[in-house]
Every structure is written in structure tokens, then in C-alpha cells.
Amino acid sequence: ENLCCSYPCQNGGVCLTKGFNDYECDCTNTDFYGKHCEVPSFSKRIKLWLKPSPSTLHNLLVGNKWFWNIVNSIPFMRKFIMKRVYTIRADIIDSPPTYDNEHSYITLDANYNLSFFTRTLPPVPIECPTPMGVAGKTKLPDIDELVQKLFVREKFKPELRGTSALFSFFAQHFTHQFFKTDIKRGPQYQWGGHGVDMTHVYGKDKHDEHLLRSFKDGKLKFQTINNEDWPPLNKDVGVEMKYIMPVKEDSNFALGHSFFGNLPGLFMYATIWMREHNRVCDVMKKEHPDWDDERLFQTGKLILLGATIRIVVEEYIQQLSNYNFKLLFDPTLLFGEPFQYQNRVALEFNHLYHWHPLMPDDFNIGGTNYTIKDFLVNPRIVIKHGMATFVDSLSKQNAGSITVKNHGKYTLNVVKELMKHGRTLRLQSFNNYRKRFNLPPHKSFQELTGNKKLAKVLENFYGDIDAVEFYVGLITEKRRPKAVFGEAIVEMGAPYSLKGLMANPICSPKYWKPSTFGGEIGWEIVNTATLQKLFCQNLKEDCPIVSFKVPDFVEEQEKPLDGCDGDCQQHGGEL
Ligand SMILES: COc1ccc2c(c1)c(CC(=O)NCCNS(=O)(=O)c1cccc3c(N(C)C)cccc13)c(C)n2C(=O)c1ccc(Cl)cc1
Secondary structure, eight states: OOGGGGOOOOTTOEEEEOSSSOEEEEOTTTTEESTTSOEEOHHHHHHHHHSOOHHHHHHHHHSOHHHHHHHHTSHHHHHHHHHHHHHHHHHTSOSSOOBOSSOSSOOSHHHHOTTBOBBSSOOOOTTSSBTTBSSSOSSOOOHHHHHHHHTBOSSOOBOTTOBBHHHHHHHHHHHTTTOOBOTTTOTTBBOSOSSOOOHHHHOSSHHHHHHHBOOSTTOBOOEEETTEEEOOBGGGTOOOOOOSSOOOGGGOBOOSSTTTTSOHHHHHHHHHHHHHHHHHHHHHHHHOTTOOHHHHHHHHHHHHHHHHHHHIIIIIHHHHHTOSSOOOOOGGGGTTSOOOOOOOOBHHHHHHTOOGGGSOSEEEETTEEEEHHHHTTOTHHHHHHOHHHHHHHHHTSBOBOSSTTOBOGGGHHHHHHHHHHHHHTTOOOHHHHHHHTTOOOOSSHHHHHSOHHHHHHHHHHHSSGGGOOHHHHHHHSOBOTTOSSBHHHHHHHHHHHHHHHHTSGGGSTTTOSGGGGTSHHHHHHHHSOOHHHHHHTTOSSOOOOOOSBOTTOOOOOOOOOTTOOSOGGGTTTOO
């Protein structure tokens, strides 16, 4: 039998079977040695001893406001730290990509097959005794039962950092440009580029891009309604738009991504980025009256890409991290470092980023309450209330907390599909992923959940802590104080996120200069982009509230409920 099924090799050692009843661990380049690569080299021992634990670092970063205010105001300190953030995070990601979904060992296919999501850990070999290798039961728990017990939202739980619904839709809109599962072909396939490529604004390929462009002054097609610019109707454009329910012709708009007509929040972002592109084209045309449509368009796209990454690092991740340390987007910090400007989207990153609990059950827009049912496939709500009211309302509404029992009923099918995909593609256990990202494996269900009742429920489902599945572990893991989600989502997702952002071509030395963005003015737009400006420079009326955090949100203390021991705040004991 395959002795590698028990994952005997530690610290990144590669297991190789030797005949039918022996194996060996390849510890090359791991800084460890011994039969199971468990003995650190001297220098590694020093590094490990010096490295603060993720929780220590987290508490340092979310506390000490006075200290970080000083650091934030000293440019070289802020840059020094941000450089370490980039390099520490990027080093964890294998580049070039190593594994794919069809081999439990390294292949050349994994590198050249662009239509696959890559894999950070290879699939569990088919011949292993249990789905997780050797740990746990031979059959994984029933998905409907798992979802019913662990994910179904009974009562909406607001995100306790004050994250707003405007944030939720930004997350969904932004991530759809690089998480493009080609369901028809299978969960391991994806149909797009591997990174922040703005296809969610400009269309999935050159064909759709040409349908969306006006070919005048570099601009995208648009129509004017109620004295505001909106995307054109699809009857005049003809891109492929997919709806989850039948849609009236006057509600079928041509957008950069086929899914974005389903939710008004996505339609809102599609609209504002279209307006921003056309605004930037006007600015560029004034500065370069000699430029043709193509040059205006291409430069506009590059400027919007730069603005996107800046907003994502300095506002979106800032809100996610809740750090007092001010995150900085500055590609020059990586110049001279060993860094590869290439990215491959991982299946595990896609799973990590399933934050459907962020979605509220209903939306209050300008005083009118809409259930999700009213909201779905109804983009004209944004036109009816106007962009300013719509963005103001979403900024003032709480997002849901990414925790157990907080998936809204319209998202349960998505999470069931995700769990099925995780099993079809034989994801390794949550604990194996913790080790892969330099986190200690949890030794008990209690340690994983920080909640007695939840630990018991999980124990009944899985039997062995080393058999808990990837997504289940992410969602049931206890929260750290003042954190949006558990330690594992941060320590695993942050590397993919920063690598995906900083490996973008525009961050490379040959691109990162004013001329790429049309000169000083375009360069200025990229270097001073904010969410607030994105909206307010594209609205005729006064600037509304535009925020990823609900204004004056009081961070309530999580109430300890029954069924958990002392440290209830980690899960609010909601089970
Ligand atoms: C907490 O909540 C969050 C939540 C999301 C977060 C982050 C933090 C972070 C920052 C980070 O990675 N936080 C870990 C330790 N910090 S660190 O940067 O590695 C670091 C390491 C070593 C020394 C440091 C240091 N020294 C020198 C004192 C100061 C500051 C940071 C230091 C990134 C990127 N996120 C994502 O984009 C993200 C996007 C999608 C997913 Cl699904 C998951 C995450």
C-alpha cells in the first residue's frame, strides 16, 4: 500500500514510495533533515526562534495605535515594514506553480496547463485508505447535514469590525476577474487569465472587449438615463450575459462579466468603473490630443488597473486586516529583490475566498427595504435610486460576519457545490494546509473551534481532528480578538492575495513609470486613487458616504452564549 498516505514527511519534504512497503522523504531545500525532515538546520532553528507567532504579530498590529501612528508617519519605517510584508508573504507561494489537480506529484503539465487552477498541495492519492489519506473515517460526513449544522444562518450576525455591504460587493466584483471556474469543464478548470487583469470591466476576451468599446476617444459604450451614464443594453451590444432568473430586455445590460447583471451591487461597480474609464479617457485626450482611440483605451485600462491595486491594498485589505499599521502599495519596494512577476491562481485561494456570509439578507436603499429576492436580477434599482443614494446606503449597512451559521439561504447551494468540489478534487485536510502555511496543526476540536458545543459537533462528524476538511476548518476556526476571520484564512489567503497583486506586470520595473500611464497626470491618478474619488469624481451631485466601514460603528463586545467555555468571544458561542 502507499505509505505516503500518512504524510510522514514534514516541513515541505516530498514523500517518495520505494516499492510497496517503504518510502523516503526528500528534504532538499527545506532547511530540515532527518528521516521525516523534522530536524531544523542550525540557521533555521535561529530563524524559528526569532519569528513571532502569527497571533503575537496580529495583536501587535491591531493594537498599539499610538505606536503605529508614529510608524505610519515615518516613510522609511513604513516602507521597511511593507517590504517585509511583501517578501514574507510572497515566499510562501510556489512560483512557477508545482502541482495540478490530476497528479499527486510534480509534473511539467502543472506549469504549462493554464486552463487549470494550480494546487498548493497535491490531491490525496486515490489509493489511500481514507479521503484524507489515513486519518478519519472512510466516508466523509453528509454535505447537507454539515451545511445544516454548521453554515445555515438562523439569525444574521453582523461583521464586528463594521465592514459594510459596499465592501461585500467590492470583494465579489473584484475577485470575479480571477476566480473564473469553468463549471462546464469541471471545478479544476478556469476560463481566464491568472490574475488582476481587469477582464471584469473590459470583457473576458478581445471579442467581448470590442463589443463593449465605442471606438471613439478610447471610451466604453454607455447610455444616459436620468442624466447619469449607465452601461448599454445588451440588445445593442451582444455580449454573453448569464442570469439566474429570466430578465426583462430593459434590465439586460452589457457588462464586463457575464454574472454581474444578477446583483445590483455588482451592476453598481460595473457602472462606476465604466464611468471612471471614460472620465480618464477625457483627461488623457486633453493631455494628448494627438492620441488615437486605441492608445487612449489602452492607457485608460492601465490607469484603472493601477487604481484598482492601490484601492485593494490601501483600503480593502486595510479594512480586512483591521491593522493600525497603514498598508502601502509601492512596487519599488520589490525592485532588486528575487521576485517573479508571474502568478497562477490556486484552487485553494478560490475556496478561501468564499465569503458569502458577508452578504446581508436584505438591503435598505434610500429608505426602501429590498429582500434578496427583490434584489436578484434587478439592476434597475440602482438607476431608480440613483448611484449616490445607492452607494451611500450600502456604505451604511453592515456586512455579515464570516463565521459559522451565517450563510444566507440563497448562498447554501454555492457552499454545497464548493464542498463537493473540494471532495472531487481531493483537497488535503485542514491541518495539512495549516502545516503547509507554517501554522501548527490543531491538536483537538476544542483547540480548533474554541467552543465546546461546536467541537462536539465536529468530532461527531469527522472523528479525527486530522480529517477535518479544508473549507469546514476555515469557517469553524476560532476568531482572534478584533479579527474579521480566523488565523488560517489570513495566513493562507494573504500570501496568495499579495502575490496576485504585486506580481502584476504593471508592478515590474519596466512598467512602473509615469509614461506607461500617459505621463504625470495618469501617474498621479494611479498614485492617489481612493474608493471615495472613484465614486465622487463620477457623480454629478454632492459626494455621498463612500466607505468599506459603516460610519461610527460601535464595536460591540461579542456576547458569550451557552455552550462555550471562557473564551467565548472567539465564536460568540452561537451554537
Ligand atoms: C489580519 O487580517 C488580515 C486579513 C486579510 C489580509 C491580511 C490580514 C493581510 C496582511 C497579512 O498578511 N497579515 C499577516 C501577518 N502580517 S505580515 O504582513 O505577514 C508580517 C509578517 C512579518 C512581519 C510583519 C511586520 N513586522 C516587521 C513587525 C509588520 C506587519 C506585517 C508583518 C493580507 C495581505 N490580507 C489579505 O490580503 C487577504 C486576502 C484574502 C484572503 Cl482569503 C486572506 C487574506
